[in-house]
Amino acid sequence: MNNIASKTIDPSAPRKAYRKIIMLTFPSEVSGSPMVCNLTRLFDLSVNILRAQITPRRDGFMTVELFGEEEMFHEAISYLKGLGIKISTPEQTIFRDEDSCMQCGVCVAICHTEALSLDKNTRRVVFDMERCATCGQCTRVCPVKAMRIEVDQ
Ligand code: SF4
Ligand code: SF4
Structure with missing residues (x-):
């Protein structure tokens, strides 16, 4: 189980527009977790799923485009890695x-x-x-x- 501290989002804080496409490869036990919802709920990121393949009892993958604040983006990446999700970028x-x-x-x-x-x-x-x-x-x-x-x- 992951310890996820709930983030308090200050709506009056200046927003930085940050956009990044990442590819997630995750183990089968993570497939059922609400990780996409959590990227929005915990890190105030908008998530655009570009491609996904989730098969029961097998590793899954997803390509997503994230929008939000750069600091939140990096915190979200740490959260995903903590779940055992591998992250890669289209630069590879x-x-x-x-x-x-x-x-x-x-x-x-x-x-x-x-x-x-x-x-x-x-x-x-x-x-x-x-x-x-x-x-x-x-x-x-x-x-x-x-x-x-x-x-x-
Ligand atoms: S071909 Fe691409 S998707 Fe398939 S295993 Fe290799 S890196 Fe992963
Ligand atoms: S790339 Fe060719 S040699 Fe390498 S694992 Fe695939 S089939 Fe085998």
Whole structure:
């Protein structure tokens, strides 16, 4: 259980407009928690869910756009990390080295967005970057490091 101190929001305080897109990867036990509601309730952030995939008993992911005060944003990030949620940003992209890939399929099994899939005709692993949530899980399991995180400049 997380200890969450309730924040008092002063409506007369000057507001800083801060906007950030983040990607959340969360364990199955967090899927049912009201974390999105809490981002608004505890941190006065507006949340725009851009993409989400939540499957019972499996890790979930969500891409959200947050608006609010920068200080509250950083407090919200600490709150999410305290729940065991991994945070990544679109400044990171996933690169796949086709030449190194040995088509073992390990990454397909772990990818919860189906960005990695097996082509039934060619029996080759296909990477759809548009579906990638940049969670980085495939980079940790690929035995030949064909999946890599690259930081955009
Ligand atoms: S980083 Fe890898 S495992 Fe995560 S969504 Fe993208 S392709 Fe799938
Ligand atoms: S885990 Fe690595 S080597 Fe195996 S299919 Fe995926 S990218 Fe290729």
